[in-house]
Amino acid sequence: MLEFAWPWLLLALPLPILVWWWLPPYRARQASVHVPFFERLAAATGETPQRGAVVMERRAVQMIVAIAIWVLLVIALARPQWVGDAVTHEVSARDLILAIDISGSMDQRDFKTPDDETLTRLDGVKRVISDFIARRKGDRVALILFGTRAYVQVPFTQDLQTARQLLGQIEVGMAGEQTAIGDTIGLAIKSFAASTAKEKLLILLTDGNDTASRVPPEHAADIARQNGVVVYTIGVGDPAASGENRVDLGVLKAVASTTEGRFFRAEDGAQLQAIYVDIDRLSPAKLQTLSWRPKLPLFQWPLGAAVILGLVLWLALLIASEWRRGKAVGHA
Template sequence: MWKFEFPWLFVLLPLPLFVWWLIPAYRTTAAAIRMPFFREMAEAAGEQPAPGGVRLRRNWLQRLLLPLLWSLLVLAAAKPVYVEAPIIEEAPARDLMLAIDLSGSMATRDFVNQAGERMDRLSAVKQVVADFITKRTRDRIGLVVFGDAAYPQAPLTLDHDSVQILLNQMQIGMAGPRTALGDAIGLTVKLMADSTAEEKVLILLTDGNDTSSAIPPERAAEIAKSHKLVVHTIGIGDPNTSGEDKVDLAALAQIASITGGRAFRALGQQQELAAVYATLDALTPQKIKREIYRPQRDYFWLPLAAALSLFTLYHVLAWLLSLLRAPHRATASSTAPTTTPHQADHGN
C-alpha cells in the first residue's frame, strides 16, 4: 500500500502559476546607438569587439520540463512510502500452572512405558510433562507441588529450562504423604493473581483424593472461577483402590466442571498420559497473533533522482547543441551588420 507522509505539500503544485501571475518579470531599458561602420572603427583602432548580447528565448522543451521538474520536487517533498505487510508476533496467550501430586502413592510402579517396562507414577509424569513444557515455547509456565500442603516449585516464567530443572528435582514425599487438592488450587489462584494473560490455566494431576486441604476442593474451584482460572484435572492410578490412595474421579470432574475445564484419567499406560497432555495442548493453543508494526520503505529519492537526471540531461544536451552551433554562429556574425554592444544587449 502506498501513502505520503506529508500529503499537504501537494498544495504547493500551483505555486509557480501564482508567482508568474502575481509577480511581473524584471525588465530594464537602456539607450543604444546603431553604427553601421562599428566594425571598421574597431579595426582601425586595433580593437577586437566582443560579441553582442543574446536574448534568451524559451523553447518547447523548457515549457514542458519546468512544470515536470517542479511536480517531481513536490512529489519527493511529500515523501512517498510503501507500507509493507504487517509484522506479526506470536505472543503468549496464557499462563500455565502445573500442579503435581507428590504424595507417597506416586511411588506405585503401575505405569508401563512404550518399551513395556514398569515405572513409578512420578517418573511417568515427569517424562510426559517435560515433553509438554518443551512444546509450550511461548507460554509462561510455573510448577506447584502438593502433598500435606501446597508449595510453589517454580514461578510463572518463560525460562523453561529452569522449569525443567525444577521438575527433575521433584521427589516423592517431599511435600508430605497426604493429598491437599484444595490447597493446590488456592495457591495457584494466589500465584496468578497479578497475571495479565488473556487466559489462565491450571493442570492439576493427582493419584489420590483430598485428605488434608484447609479449604475444600469445590470451594477452591469456585474461587478459581471467580479469578477466571480454568482448571483441567488428570486422575491417575486405579480408581478401584481403597483408602486414601483411591483417586476420586468424581471430585476431579466436579472441580473441572465448576471452572469450565475438562477432567481426564490415565490409568497405567504412559501413552494414555501423553495422549491427555496432547489433548490439553490442543485445548490451550499457545500463541496469539499480534501486529507489532508495518515496515515502511521510503521512496522520496525516486522522484528526486528523476528530477536531477532530467535537469542534468537537459543542460548536457543544451551544451552539446551550443558546441554544434558555434561554427555556424561565427560564420553568421562575420556577415551580419555591425552594432554597438549597447544596441545588441538592450535593443531600442
C-alpha cells in the same frame, strides 16, 4: 513499495506559486538627501551616478534550484518510506498452567510406561509432561508444584526448553508430604490474574486427596470459574487406598465439572499419554495471526539533497560575486 506516511503534506507543493500570485511585492521607501551640487560632488569623489532604486534580478538557475529545494523539502516532510512485504507471526491466545503433585506418595514405584518399564509415579509423570510441553505451539506455559504447600516452579514463559529443564529437576517432597489441591487452584488463579489471554487452562495432576488446603477445592474451583479458568483434573492414585495415598476422585470430578473442564483417570503411562493427547484435542490452542509490514524511512535522502543543493548554489553565487568584484577592480 514506496509510500508516504503523511501524503497530505504534498498539498503544500503549490504553496510558493500561490504566495507569488496573491501576496503583493515588498516595497520600501527611504528618505534621501537632495544636494544641489550633486554633479560636482560625484566628480570630486570619482563615483559614477546611478539610479536610486536597484532591483536585483534572479537568475534562471536560482529559480530552478529554489523550486527543486522546495519540492525536496516537501517530499521529506511527507515522510517517504519503503514498505516491505507483509510478515506474519502466529501467537497463542492461551495461557496454560501445569500443576503437579510432588507429595510423598508420588515416590511409589508402580508407574508402568508404554514400553513396560516401571518407574516412580513422579518420574513417569515428568516424562509424559515433558513431551506434552515440547508439543506446545505458541502457548505460554507455567509450572506449579504442590504438596503441603503450592509454589510456582516456572512462571509463564514460551521458553519451552527451560521449562522442560526445570521440570527435570523436580524431586518428591520438595513441597511437603501432604496434598493441598485447593491452595494449588488458588495459586493458579493468582498467577492468571495478570494474564490477558482469552483462554486460561489449568491441568492439575494428583495421586492423593486434599489434606492440607486452607481453601476447600470445591470453593477454589468456584472462584476459578468466576475468573474464567478452566481446570482439567487427572487422578493417578489408587481410590481404594487409605489416608494420604488415596486419590479422591469425587473431588477431582467436582472441580473439573464446576469449571467446565474434564476429569481423567490414569493408571499407567499409556493412559496418561492418551489423556494429554485428548486434552490437546478437546482444548486446542487458539492461534492469533499477527501481521505487520517492515518500514524503512527514506526522508533523509530528499532532505540531504535539499541541503546539498542549497550549499552548492550558495557557493556558486559566492564565487561568481567574488569573480565579478575582482574583475571590476582589475578594470579600475
